[in-house]
Amino acid sequence: MNDMVMKQRIVEKQWAIVPQKRSEVHTAAPILEPGKWQQFDPFLLWMDDWFSQGAFGEHPHRGMETVSYVIEGAIEHYDDKGHEGRLEAGDVQWMTAGRGVVHNEIPPEGVTTHLLQLWVNLPAEHKMAEPRTQLLKRDQIPVRREEGVEIYVISGESGDVKASTLNYAPITMLEINLERGASFTQSLAEDHNAFLYILEGEGRFGSAGTLGEKGQLLALKHEKEASELLIQASEEPLKLLLIAGKPLREPIAAHGPFVMNTPEQIVQAYDDFRSGNF
Numbered sequence: 001m002n003d004m005v006m007k008q009r010i011v012e013k014q015w016a017i018v019p020q021k022r023s024e025v026h027t028a029a030p031i032l033e034p035g036k037w038q039q040f041d042p043f044l045l046w047m048d049d050w051f052s053q054g055a056f057g058e059h060p061h062r063g064m065e066t067v068s069y070v071i072e073g074a075i076e077h078y079d080d081k082g083h084e085g086r087l088e089a090g091d092v093q094w095m096t097a098g099r100g101v102v103h104n105e106i107p108p109e110g111v112t113t114h115l116l117q118l119w120v121n122l123p124a125e126h127k128m129a130e131p132r133t134q135l136l137k138r139d140q141i142p143v144r145r146e147e148g149v150e151i152y153v154i155s156g157e158s159g160d161v162k163a164s165t166l167n168y169a170p171i172t173m174l175e176i177n178l179e180r181g182a183s184f185t186q187s188l189a190e191d192h193n194a195f196l197y198i199l200e201g202e203g204r205f206g207s208a209g210t211l212g213e214k215g216q217l218l219a220l221k222h223e224k225e226a227s228e229l230l231i232q233a234s235e236e237p238l239k240l241l242l243i244a245g246k247p248l249r250e251p252i253a254a255h256g257p258f259v260m261n262t263p264e265q266i267v268q269a270y271d272d273f274r275s276g277n278f
């Protein structure tokens with residue numbers, strides 16, 4: 001690939017994430033709000049949650065994946081397929097609900113956990129896939145290191161560093177840490193939608209140098225061809241998450257925790273859940 005002709009990405013839209021108290025044990029904000037299926041495709045929603053015990057109960061999913069990324073605190077998780085474990089800060093759980101999972105995620109007693117949860121859509125042909133859970137502990141996530149740059153490759157690749165995380169459709173998810181003044185360039189595959197959520201600091205993003213700061217979501221302009229994204233930290237360290245994926249461009253029928261292609265499949269999901277056929 002010739003760098004001289006590589007398409008450069010720019011920021012098309014940006015918005016601030018505003019957390020709101022939902023109950024005594026739960027504060028939340030949508031980063032990517034549900035319903036904008038085409039705009040965010042293949043992502044369905046992305047939530048920023050602060051919660052303690054009692055916020056969530058046991059619940060089902062079908063037809064999608066949930067990706068939980070712990071910022072602070074911890075959660076104990078279990079599901080009806082016999083998976084259980086604990087996630088600490090920096091750990092990621094990549095759960096493929098496929099044909100159906102019933103699960104729960106509970107912070108330890110007295111702990112308020114700060115967690116991001118991303119919902120990734122599954123291609124129609126994989127919506128009824130066998131459920132699976134990939135637990136990515138912080139110290140097992142591959143890291144790309146350069147001068148002033150540290151990138152945890154949660155899924156996909158950055159430079160020569162590749163994650164072994166399994167995807168049904170290719171998804172890139174990176175935790176990007178830049179020291180003050182540092183910069184780096186990330187390659188993005190052709191026809192991928194890409195979003196950045198800034199966790200700390202501020203910087204300039206894309207070839208137009210759009211300013212972004214903590215608490216903002218930046219949506220990149222879509223490009224049909226392979227492209228690059230330039231990120232430059234300002235006068236303080238910058239920490240952000242990047243997610244990117246190829247749009248599925250399939251019909252979506254979503255109801256609660258079930259995301260299928262047709263209304264009939266949603267009815268079937270409720271029938272199967274009620275009759276214990278997950």
Ligand code: FE2
Binds near residue numbers: 061103
């Ligand atoms: Fe869930």
